[in-house]
Amino acid sequence: MMSSKVIHALYNDDEVVLEAVKKVKAANHHIEEVFCPFPVHGLDKAMGLAPTRIAIASFFYGLTGLSIAIWLTWYTMIDNWPQDIGGKPSFSWGENMPAFVPIMFELTVFFAAHLMVITFYMRSRIWPFKKAENPDPRTTDDHFLMEVPVHGDEEELTALLKETGAVEINVVEVEDAH
Structure with a gap:
């Protein structure tokens, strides 16, 4: 050394x-x-x-969350367990989409925020129990x-x-x- x-x-x-x-x-x-x-x-x-590219990563993380939310709402409410809610049976995702907007928004934000934090820690090499520099x-x-x-x-x-x-x-x- x-x-x-x-x-x-x-x-x-x-x-x-x-x-x-x-x-x-x-x-x-x-x-x-x-x-x-x-x-x-x-x-x-x-x-x-x-300049940092974390905004680009965040966009793709948000798209991932939105995609999972769309799949999740389709699978749970249309494909796997269709329900007649409030007397309004509609077994297509497109017609029910306005009811799914809060879920899609929340999962988009959830995935973007959490994966950005994980990406930041990995890029910065900040691991649990790491000695401070x-x-x-x-x-x-x-x-x-x-x-x-x-x-x-x-x-x-x-x-x-x-x-x-x-x-x-x-x-x-x-x-x-x-």
Whole structure:
């Protein structure tokens, strides 16, 4: 295993960290990660992250839920156990569809929401009982941490981070898993 250095720059304001990310990226430094206590609007664009495709997945998950709802209402109310409800016997799904709209809506939302959460956890590699990867517990309360690998002049990078408004800068040795 090889070890390398990263700099943890701590900030205490979301607007300051957003501007700092822009300045560090403009100076051609790679930002490994930014840890925040809450979402910061525009941080993903400032870091140059690709847009997420979870909305596309959500659409297909919703279609899956809608398809299952249509099949379920047809199977239970038309095919398997047709009933004369309120004196209105209608044994076709199309004529009964308005009564099935709440079921179709609820299953569409149920499938989209639950499968999106599962997809998010799998993509983020957040498993039950996984050890937290947060380098500083203050980022869950009121601080923002920018993690920048040191590739070159450590003093120049530290000076740049101080210039961007960092309240604390720590150089940390990390073990590479390669």
